[in-house]
Amino acid sequence: MKIGNVEIKNGVFLAPMAGVTDLAFRYMCKKYGAGGMVTEMVSAKAICYGDRKTAKLAYISDFERPCGLQLFGSEPDIMAKAALIVFDMFHPEFIDVNMGCPAPKIVNNGEGSSLMKNPALCYEIVSRMKAALGDRCPITVKMRRGFDKDSINAVEVAEMCQKGGADAVFVHARTREQMYMPPVEYSTIAEVKKAVKIPVIGNGDIMCGRDAVKLRELTGCDGVMVGRAAQGNPFVFDEINAFLEGRDYTPPTNEQKRDCVKEHIARLIEDKGEYVGVREARKHVAWYIKGQPGSASMRNRVNLAESTSKMMSLIDEAFGF
Ligand SMILES: Cc1cc2nc3c(=O)[nH]c(=O)nc-3n(C[C@H](O)[C@H](O)[C@H](O)COP(=O)(O)O)c2cc1C
Structure with a gap:
């Protein structure tokens, strides 16, 4: 499939996850078959104020392209200005508008999923960004099913975004009220697709x-x-690609998993330095070792690791090496 002129292999994307899908995480997902990426969400206001820490979140490496850059905000002019700034700085293959974040501090500011309560504003944001960017780069929108069960309006919001010039929409089939709880209502995705x-x-x-x-x-x-x-x-991307292409899928061996975790953690530490990198690595390692024998007690030890060498030897041990 294509977003504007940008080809996305198999139409398989890694979702943006703040605090998770950083440069190292995205690298590993790309390596194992993700066709498209989106950065963690970045504040349009902070970009306009020239905040350097925020800008670092938006850095895109060549390896992971095609990659979208996600902006959050609620003021059409600020969103348009930020879109131009981030395009010039990072050359994303598309710029995505966050209309799905459920976090209270975002929603209470009228941003993220709160935008779905005002489809006219959704239109205004997208059309202002489109006018600013022209055909430099496509615009996408990531939305939910609606804000709550009494306002299921993904179809209306998608139509307004299309009218404003959006080149694609991502639909997370839950309301904001549901946060990340079941059920997902795939019928909404089908309705948006028809509309x-x-x-x-x-x-x-x-x-x-x-x-x-x-x-x-x-x-x-x-x-x-x-x-x-x-x-x-x-590896889930490799598996998804195999299923979509009708190929056999061979799950990774323990050795391949171990090598993958070590590469991920080494990249994370290279990007963020040992102090921050090792601390951030703890949650990733805990996810990777889930299901390995003794993973609960190993997780406790991983949470105490303070150096790269300690973390790497715990990873070996967790996978039986
Ligand atoms: C920790 C975490 C952080 C997230 N951060 C973002 C974000 O920055 N922008 C966004 O649009 N969605 C964000 N999401 C939502 C995901 O992109 C995705 O829509 C959601 O997790 C549902 O997909 P899944 O069931 O495959 O996880 C986040 C989700 C999680 C769990």
Whole structure:
């Protein structure tokens, strides 16, 4: 599938996850088959104020392209200005608008999923960004099913975004009220797909190759987006690609898993330095070792690791080496 002129292999995307999908995480997902990426969400206001820490979150390496850059905000002019700044700085293949974040501090500011309460504002944001960017780079929108069960309006919001010039929409088939709780309502993705001409990418609870095929069949969506299933398991993209292409899939051996975790953690530490990198590595290692014998007590030891060498030897031990 394509977003604007940008080809996304198999239409398989890694979902943006703040605090998770940093440069090292995205590298590993790309290596194991993700076709498209989106950065962690970045504040449009902070970009306009020239905040350097925020800008670091938006850095995109050549290896991971095609990659979208996600902005959050609620003021059309600020969003348009930030889009121009980040395009000039990082050259993303597309810029995504966050209309799905459920976090109270974002929603109470009228940003993220709160935007879905005001479809006219959604239109205004997208059309202002489109006018600013022209054909420099496509614009996408990531939304939910609606804000709550009394306002299921993904179809209306998708139509408004299309009218404003959006080139694709990602639909997470839950309301904001549900946060990340079941159920996901794939019927909403099917309804959005019927209503708009631009590509629709379905998202929510895709845990394996079979789920991705099922979502495509049930909804006719053009692509799939995977979030939590990639935590500690970038191999999920290899599996999804195999299922979508009708190929046999061979799960990784313990040795391949061990090598993958070590590469991920080494990259993380290279990007963020040993102090921050080792601390951030703890949660990733805990995800990777889930299901290994003795993983609960190993997790406690991983949480106490303070050096790269200690972390690496615990990873070896967790995978039986
Ligand atoms: C820890 C975490 C952080 C997230 N951060 C973002 C974000 O920055 N922007 C966004 O649009 N969605 C964010 N999401 C939502 C995911 O992109 C995705 O829509 C959601 O997890 C559902 O997909 P899944 O069931 O495959 O995990 C986040 C989700 C999680 C679990």
